[in-house]
Amino acid sequence: MKNIFVIQIRAMRKKVLLILLCSVLLFACSKDSSNNQQTYGNTLNTWTFKEGNTVYNGSLLLGGASLNTQLQSNNSYTFSMLGPEKTSGFLFNLTLSLVDLNFSQKQYKSGVDGNDYLNAFYYMESPASADNIYKSSNLDPGPVMNYTITAYDANKDIVTIEFSGQAQRANGSLVSITNGKVTAQVER
The missing domain is CATH 1.20.5 (Single alpha-helices involved in coiled-coils or other helix-helix interfaces)
Structure with missing residues (x-):
């Protein structure tokens, strides 16, 4: 036995x-696709942007981007997304005040004065951080970031946004943000 x-x-x-x-x-x-920088921003629920020679990449939290379908007091619909950077864990946040629920307007800007839209780009250590690493926001006009909706699949509710422009560092200096791109599942 x-x-x-x-x-x-x-x-x-x-x-x-x-x-x-x-x-x-x-x-x-x-093949480890997480090391393939070409897929960030193109793959669903991912984002990327470049500042100088540094490329930042990450994934979106909460299943993609959130679109509040209730008309806001500024006659827009708040569209926002949040996601950590893949190596640092720092947070990427993009918010746009959309004029409709179908992404028919293709161009938006943040960092502009004279309206009450919530358009903003933030890259920060954490939501509790007093200072952002980079920001462009209508709430604090100055550096202007341009956003273009380059694709929207209404059947799948997937949107692709490209962005570039200027952002402000915590010390007040301006930097150029280039090659920004995010592809997101829209959660309504």
């Missing part, structure tokens, strides 16, 4: 080692 038990343990150990080896090989040979 003891010999049968030992033989079964050896056979089981071989199977476990074989499964472990196959798993390691499959994992090692698989």
Whole structure:
């Protein structure tokens, strides 16, 4: 009886080692798309932008972007998204005051004075941070960021937005934000 038990343990150990080896090989040979910077901003619920030589990438939280379908006091619909950067965990936040629920207006700006739209771009350490790493906001006019809705699939409710322009650092200096792009599932 003891010999049968030992033989079964050896056979089981071989199977476990074989499964472990196959798993390691499959994992090692698989393509890691998280390191492929070309997919950020193009893949659903991801974002990217560049400042100088630094590229920032991440994914969106809460299943994508949130669109409040209740008309706001400024006669717009608040559209916002939030997501951590893949290496630092710092937060990307984009908010637009849309004129309708169908993304028919394609151009928006943040950092402009003279309206009460909530258009804004923030990149921050955390929501509780007193200072943003980068910002462009109508609530604090100055550096202007341009947003273009480049694609909207009404059947799937997926939107792609490209953005670029100026942002302000916490110390007040301005930086150029380029190659900004986000593709998001719209949650209504």
